[in-house]
Amino acid sequence: MSELVISGLHATVAGREILRGVDLTIRSGEVHAVMGPNGAGKSTLSAVVMGRSGYEVTAGSVTLDGEDVLAMPTWQRAVAGLHLVMQYPTEVPGVALRDVMVEALAARGHASDNVRGQLVAEAAKIGFEERFLDRPLNVDLSGGEKKRNETLQLAMLRPRIAILDELDSGLDIDALRDCSRRVEELSNDPDEPLGVLAITHYNRLLTELKPDKVHILVKGRIVASGGPELATTLETDGYAAFTDGDEPAESGAGASGLDDLFRM
Amino acid sequence: MAQLRELALPSADEEIWRYSRIDALDPTAFELEAADTAVSGGENYVTRGASAAVLAEPDVFAELNTEHQSTLVVEVPRGTTVDEPIVITHTSRPGTASFPRTVLRVGENAEVTVIERFASASAGPALVAPVLSAEVAPAGRLTYLAVNDVDLEAWQIGHQLVVGDRDSSVRLSTVTLGGYYTRVRTEVRSSGQGASTKQVALYFAGGDQMHDFRVIQDHDAPHTSSDLLFKGAVQDRARSVYTGLITIREHARGTAAYQTNRNLTLSDGAWAESVPNLDIRTNDVKCSHASTVGPIDDDQRFYLESRGVPPETAERLVVLGFFEEVLDQLPSGQLADELRAAVADKLNLQGGAS
Numbered sequence: 125m126s127e128l129v130i131s132g133l134h135a136t137v138a139g140r141e142i143l144r145g146v147d148l149t150i151r152s153g154e155v156h157a158v159m160g161p162n163g164a165g166k167s168t169l170s171a172v173v174m175g176r177s178g179y180e181v182t183a184g185s186v187t188l189d190g191e192d193v194l195a196m197p198t199w200q201r202a203v204a205g206l207h208l209v210m211q212y213p214t215e216v217p218g219v220a221l222r223d224v225m226v227e228a229l230a231a232r233g234h235a236s237d238n239v240r241g242q243l244v245a246e247a248a249k250i251g252f253e254e255r256f257l258d259r260p261l262n263v264d265l266s267g268g269e270k271k272r273n274e275t276l277q278l279a280m281l282r283p284r285i286a287i288l289d290e291l292d293s294g295l296d297i298d299a300l301r302d303c304s305r306r307v308e309e310l311s312n313d314p315d316e317p318l319g320v321l322a323i324t325h326y327n328r329l330l331t332e333l334k335p336d337k338v339h340i341l342v343k344g345r346i347v348a349s350g351g352p353e354l355a356t357t358l359e360t361d362g363y364a365a366f367t368d369g370d371e372p373a374e375s376g377a378g379a380s381g382l383d384d385l386f387r388m
Numbered sequence: 389m390a391q392l393r394e395l396a397l398p399s400a401d402e403e404i405w406r407y408s409r410i411d412a413l414d415p416t417a418f419e420l421e422a423a424d425t426a427v428s429g430g431e432n433y434v435t436r437g438a439s440a441a442v443l444a445e446p447d448v449f450a451e452l453n454t455e456h457q458s459t460l461v462v463e464v465p466r467g468t469t470v471d472e473p474i475v476i477t478h479t480s481r482p483g484t485a486s487f488p489r490t491v492l493r494v495g496e497n498a499e500v501t502v503i504e505r506f507a508s509a510s511a512g513p514a515l516v517a518p519v520l521s522a523e524v525a526p527a528g529r530l531t532y533l534a535v536n537d538v539d540l541e542a543w544q545i546g547h548q549l550v551v552g553d554r555d556s557s558v559r560l561s562t563v564t565l566g567g568y569y570t571r572v573r574t575e576v577r578s579s580g581q582g583a584s585t586k587q588v589a590l591y592f593a594g595g596d597q598m599h600d601f602r603v604i605q606d607h608d609a610p611h612t613s614s615d616l617l618f619k620g621a622v623q624d625r626a627r628s629v630y631t632g633l634i635t636i637r638e639h640a641r642g643t644a645a646y647q648t649n650r651n652l653t654l655s656d657g658a659w660a661e662s663v664p665n666l667d668i669r670t671n672d673v674k675c676s677h678a679s680t681v682g683p684i685d686d687d688q689r690f691y692l693e694s695r696g697v698p699p700e701t702a703e704r705l706v707v708l709g710f711f712e713e714v715l716d717q718l719p720s721g722q723l724a725d726e727l728r729a730a731v732a733d734k735l736n737l738q739g740g741a742s
Binding site: 174176177197198199201202203207208210213214215216217218219223224225227228231232260261277281 | 685686687688690691692693694695696697698699701702705706708709710711712713716
């Protein structure tokens with residue numbers, strides 16, 4: 125079993141503090157949803173955990189099974205078992221999906237002699253047309269096809285913990301269902317259940333992907349955590365309940381007040 | 389063996405030689421010796437010997453070529469399709485100056501593919517000043533690829549003059565990996581209505597190499613079209629220059645002309661310049677140009693690294709992917725594979741940022 129522990133994480137972008145003390149623990153087989161309004165720091169959280177340049181961690185730690193993730197370059201984080209499904213998957217002209225998978229598997233010390241066959245099998249599971257396997261990465265793919273391609277790579281690489289950055293943005297309902305169900309399957313895998321950190325603005329992802337825990341991220345902090353019903357409340361009342369007042373409540377009275385509000 | 393005569397060389401002060409290394413060239417250091425030229429394919433259409441054709445000589449290297457040429461003529465009669473590519477390989481020795489001239493005459497509605505390769509017998513400075521002259525008759529179809537893989541100390545200063553008549557179709561490709569200083573001046577003139585040309589180039593300079601292209605897309609008839617894509621990379625201390633010009637003459641109405649030049653700078657000490665120009669003398673044309681110079685895209689690098697691909701591998705994939713658009717359009721798949729491997733070998737990765 126694996127465990128991603130984000131602890132007291134502070135990060136700045138261009139000198140501005142975006143994350144202001146994030147604590148989250150995701151274990152194998154768990155599905156956590158982090159929800160928040162625009163500007164809450166959702167994408168910053170995924171970027172920082174994966175090591176994208178342009179973000180500076182000023183305090184806190186991120187560990188995967190006790191190993192210091194922040195000390196690793198991006199590719200080693202991936203090899204160690206983290207995977208980022210991107211909100212806007214980058215187009216990489218002229219680079220074939222197969223070649224990237226071969227190199228990514230080789231870096232993990234995995235055999236890569238039947239990558240094509242694996243890709244075809246995985247593509248079938250999520251309704252990704254086989255002809256798209258031969259396109260350069262994300263080039264000339266629709267929003268839905270890009271997310272299917274992301275999900276395909278997730279299934280190929282079998283990470284321990286996956287971060288889904290707005291998986292539900294820019295895709296149609298069929299693609300959303302196909303992608304979410306595959307992620308759900310992976311998280312229920314009896315041998316190596318995937319841990320999932322799903323970052324999303326909207327509830328619609330969560331109708332397909334059943335979260336065990338829902339966290340509300342506002343202004344760089346988790347201001348509330350609870351079960352799936354928290355997302356339902358959010359759907360009804362919006363983020364206003366969490367964004368009243370300029371500052372999120374310090375841990376203590378304010379946070380426990382929110383706990384009361386959302387307790388079963 | 390005769391030495392090359394003293395020459396009045398141009399100077400880098402002249403605009404047409406701006407950025408070039410012409411000031412460092414000493415032609416008297418070389419002895420005249422024809423390159424060893426081997427031909428495979430299309431024997432019935434190839435003859436050796438001086439060409440009677442008089443060419444425009446835009447500079448002293450073209451004049452020298454006329455003076456010392458060793459000429460090969462490919463003549464494809466009207467209506468004839470040459471099934472296999474004609475492959476011409478020039479191999480020159482260090483210390484020599486050679487002047488290969490290739491004349492292509494593609495008859496009316498004829499079709500041929502010619503691949504011309506430039507190589508060195510062994511390491512060391514040499515001067516190669518080739519000339520390509522191609523005339524494509526109405527509805528003729530020419531596919532041509534020049535591959536420069538000469539030694540890293542060699543000078544290659546070439547000219548390509550291609551004229552396409554009515555409804556002709558010309559595809560010109562260039563792959564340049566070699567040379568201390570490699571310069572190609574290419575002039576493609578659409579002289580008959582409906583003529584179309586497509587040009588692609590891949591160039592990749594490392595160490596102290598310099599690659600220098602001067603390309604003219606000359607539209608001299610109505611309803612002609614040209615499309616150019618030049619992609620280059622520089623690493624170490626290497627330099628490259630692309631200077632392009634689309635000329636659309638007064639009577640060339642209904643013309644479409646495009647030029648795109650993209651450059652990757654893979655090292656801090658490398659330098660690339662891109663200078664696209666337009667000279668449009670009529671209305672009713674479609675014309676565009678685009679050029680970029682810069683390092684590998686951070687987002688592309690991050691995307692591959694986030695899959696677990698190590699930085700050097702990610703960089704190699706991105707650079708090869710960048711060139712794939714050109715390699716994909718080369719007339720020979722087998723040669724494209726060979727060149728893809730040569731580019732991969734040449735990549736001198738310094739270890740990426742984490």
